[in-house]
Amino acid sequence: AQTVTQSQPEMSVQEAETVTLSCTYDTSESDYYLFWYKQPPSRQMILVIRQEAYKQQNATENRFSVNFQKAAKSFSLKISDSQLGDAAMYFCAAKFQGAQKLVFGQGTRLTINP
Amino acid sequence: EPEVTQTPSHQVTQMGQEVILRCVPISNHLYFYWYRQILGQKVEFLVSFYNNEISEKSEIFDDQFSVERPDGSNFTLKIRSTKLEDSAMYFCASSGRDSGNQPQHFGDGTRLSIL
Numbered sequence: 001a002q003t004v005t006q007s008q009p010e011m012s013v014q015e016a017e018t019v020t021l022s023c024t025y026d027t028s029e030s031d032y033y034l035f036w037y038k039q040p041p042s043r044q045m046i047l048v049i050r051q052e053a054y055k056q057q058n059a060t061e062n063r064f065s066v067n068f069q070k071a072a073k074s075f076s077l078k079i080s081d082s083q084l085g086d087a088a089m090y091f092c093a094a095k096f097q098g099a100q101k102l103v104f105g106q107g108t109r110l111t112i113n114p
Numbered sequence: 115e116p117e118v119t120q121t122p123s124h125q126v127t128q129m130g131q132e133v134i135l136r137c138v139p140i141s142n143h144l145y146f147y148w149y150r151q152i153l154g155q156k157v158e159f160l161v162s163f164y165n166n167e168i169s170e171k172s173e174i175f176d177d178q179f180s181v182e183r184p185d186g187s188n189f190t191l192k193i194r195s196t197k198l199e200d201s202a203m204y205f206c207a208s209s210g211r212d213s214g215n216q217p218q219h220f221g222d223g224t225r226l227s228i229l
């Protein structure tokens with residue numbers, strides 16, 4: 001089965017510090033896409049960053065970067081210089097080859113302490 | 115920036131009634147999706163829609179559910195004979211292509227409460 005797992009239900013970090021959210025997935029395919037979505041209290045699911053499995057280089061978007069370890073099937077999100085506005089639920093998701101759907105992890109609730 | 119819009123933001127319905135959730139996808143997108151998120155649980159895929167027909171659906175999407183694109187702009191999810199367990203947040207999403215290169219963009223969701 002193709003699954004996505006987030007083992008950290010909650011994380012907290014001091015403002016301006018760095019935090020890493022973990023995500024692992026399971027698939028036998030070699031071609032797929034990975035995503036991190038942010039869901040603030042306003043509810044909207046916002047795309048944070050995406051990674052193509054065929055690219056070895058880790059994706060980066062400003063303060064957000066990923067550590068993609070294909071052999072380990074790991075896709076963690078690093079948030080640098082955390083800001084109060086980063087507080088949200090973060091979902092890891094995957095789009096596997098041949099499927100249109102996104103498969104989501106359970107989510108990690110991130111709290112930023114001022 | 116173009117957005118996916120969903121109405122209503124909150125729907126309260128008596129058990130056994132029919133409910134229609136509405137979505138306006140991003141205008142030049144071709145693929146449309148519905149997901150749901152039961153309180154405290156993960157986001158689950160329901161159905162995808164392309165070229166006026168269902169292209170993929172999950173085991174959750176049984177005969178109780180249907181989707182429609184009635185007028186070229188709206189994309190609706192109908193739930194017949196609602197049950198208590200249908201209470202959830204329902205998200206609509208759209209994408210330009212069926213590719214991870216064009217990610218799915220989500221709306222704000224409709225919170226459905228079945229009484």
